[in-house]
Amino acid sequence: MNWKIKFIILIIIAIPAFTGYPISSFNSDIVLGITYGSVCYLIVVHAIILLVTGRQFYSNIIALAALISLPVVYVGAGVSFLLFILIPSNAASPSVYSPHYVSLSITMLTVIPLALSLVAVIPFQDFELSLMTSRTGVSKLEKFILMFLRVFNHIVYFVIPNIVETLMEEAQGRKWADMALKSGSRSSVYARIIFLRKKINRIIKNMIQLGVEGICASIQYIPLWAVEISQLPDKSNKIAKR
Amino acid sequence: MSNSSEVKQLVNVGIIAAFATLAFVGTTIIRIPIPATGGYFNLGDTFVMIAALLYGPIIGGLVGFIGPALADAIGFPQFILATAVVKGLEGLVVGAIGGRTQKTHPGRPVLALVIGIAILVSGYFIFEAFIYPLLAKTIPFFKVTDLKAAIAEILPNLLQGIISAVIAFGIWRVFRRKGEP
Numbered sequence: 130m131n132w133k134i135k136f137i138i139l140i141i142i143a144i145p146a147f148t149g150y151p152i153s154s155f156n157s158d159i160v161l162g163i164t165y166g167s168v169c170y171l172i173v174v175h176a177i178i179l180l181v182t183g184r185q186f187y188s189n190i191i192a193l194a195a196l197i198s199l200p201v202v203y204v205g206a207g208v209s210f211l212l213f214i215l216i217p218s219n220a221a222s223p224s225v226y227s228p229h230y231v232s233l234s235i236t237m238l239t240v241i242p243l244a245l246s247l248v249a250v251i252p253f254q255d256f257e258l259s260l261m262t263s264r265t266g267v268s269k270l271e272k273f274i275l276m277f278l279r280v281f282n283h284i285v286y287f288v289i290p291n292i293v294e295t296l297m298e299e300a301q302g303r304k305w306a307d308m309a310l311k312s313g314s315r316s317s318v319y320a321r322i323i324f325l326r327k328k329i330n331r332i333i334k335n336m337i338q339l340g341v342e343g344i345c346a347s348i349q350y351i352p353l354w355a356v357e358i359s360q361l362p363d364k365s366n367k368i369a370k371r
Numbered sequence: 372m373s374n375s376s377e378v379k380q381l382v383n384v385g386i387i388a389a390f391a392t393l394a395f396v397g398t399t400i401i402r403i404p405i406p407a408t409g410g411y412f413n414l415g416d417t418f419v420m421i422a423a424l425l426y427g428p429i430i431g432g433l434v435g436f437i438g439p440a441l442a443d444a445i446g447f448p449q450f451i452l453a454t455a456v457v458k459g460l461e462g463l464v465v466g467a468i469g470g471r472t473q474k475t476h477p478g479r480p481v482l483a484l485v486i487g488i489a490i491l492v493s494g495y496f497i498f499e500a501f502i503y504p505l506l507a508k509t510i511p512f513f514k515v516t517d518l519k520a521a522i523a524e525i526l527p528n529l530l531q532g533i534i535s536a537v538i539a540f541g542i543w544r545v546f547r548r549k550g551e552p
Contacts, residue, residue: 147448149512198446201402201411208403237446244445272377273384280388289396337541340417343393344542351385352378359377 135181135250142177143247145170146240162228163235171239178246186249190242198237206230253278266364275358280351288346292339383426387433390422394438399445411447412527415439416535417542419462420487424480424543428466435462449515453503457494461487480543488532495528496521 144150156164179187209226260267260275267275398415415438423431436459443451469483500521507514516524 147444147451147512149510197399201446204403205411233446236448240448241445269377272381276381276384277388280385281392284389284392284396333537333541336414336538337545340421340538340542341545344389344421347389347393348386351382351389355378355381355385358381359374 132250132252138181139247142174143243146243162231167235171235174239174243178242182246190245194238194241197241198234202230202234266362268364272358279354284347292343386426387430390418390434391438394418394434395441398439398442412531414535417538419458420465420484420536420539421542423462423466424469427470428463431462431466432459435459449513453495453498461490464490484536484540488536491532492525492528496525
């Protein structure tokens with residue numbers, strides 16, 4: 130199947146997710162928080178993604194959707210429960226917030242695979258290759274798209290994995306440093322406050338450093354790519370020459 | 372169009388793409404749900420604010436408009452409209468007040484960040500308390516918040532804005548010492 134047809138099919142089935150129609154018309158509950166509309170839509174979306182993208186891709190995308198959505202849902206429920214224990218008079222009880230998180234998990238398990246499939250069906254590498262080797266010239270808009278895609282791919286596939294790897298290597302060192310700080314801070318409340326202050330300062334410093342490294346790694350090749358892309362033959366020039 | 376102006380435009384597109392992607396990643400990776408509203412706490416604002424401080428209002432505004440809204444498309448589609456408008460405006464105003472001020476006193480960037488936080492908090496409040504309930508009357512999709520939920524979200528949004536601004540200011544100071552990236 131042509132990627133454009135796949136893309137159009139996915140766009141059409143994405144409309145209810147981003148408008149609410151017609152899911153909101155079938156709002157009677159199966160269990161509290163899960164409506165017939167949302168479950169039917171989930172099944173339809175998953176069946177179409179499976180048909181359009183294939184079994185291998187579908188299984189990967191489901192794993193990724195679970196990895197992204199489950200922490201949000203569980204942390205949300207955890208925070209709500211904590212609030213309920215700490216301030217029972219003002220916070221919602223588990224019977225009130227549970228349907229919300231059940232519904233959120235259904236929404237996320239529908240929308241995440243859809244969004245990822247929409248991005249994945251576009252053959253960015255083929256698109257880039259066809260533009261770079263185009264004999265008919267490249268329009269200004271295509272040059273901008275090319276630049277955007279190149280930067281996006283560079284960050285997602287190169288910068289972020291490298292940063293994650295560095296963070297994981299540094300995490301062990303930080304653990305030991307924390308243990309050393311903690312062992313010296315058992316003596317008094319004042320020492321514990323100092324320990325906490327040092328820890329917060331270090332977290333902020335690390336985040337600043339991470340931000341600086343991320344920005345520098347993300348934008349370092351942009352001037353080079355801009356020169357390279359600007360040298361691609363212009364579509365209007367080609368037409369004028371003819 | 373001369374080649375150098377096209378290169379400049381492409382560099383700007385690249386910078387918008389880079390910061391929008393970083394804002395998207397920052398918003399997607401750290402997501403702490405806010406029970407009262409069904410929204411979530413994130414640090415994507417850091418990249419909107421720093422883009423605005425380093426490159427000015429247009430780039431800041433576009434980064435705010437694109438990056439966090441893309442992240443909302445993954446899991447929280449109801450908030451795309453509010454996020455695009457509020458964070459686009461945040462980037463625009465922070466950039467207009469404190470943008471491209473690497474050689475000046477840090478007072479202006481600090482003022483810009485404070486106003487940016489105010490826009491973040493008040494913008495979401497206006498959307499969640501008034502605009503979404505109004506839209507929900509004709510489009511049920513937007514029936515996600517009300518005045519009570521909007522009030523409950525003021526504090527988490529304020530915290531999110533302050534933490535993001537502190538990190539953005541720290542990054543700005545590093546680039547101020549070393550020169551624009």
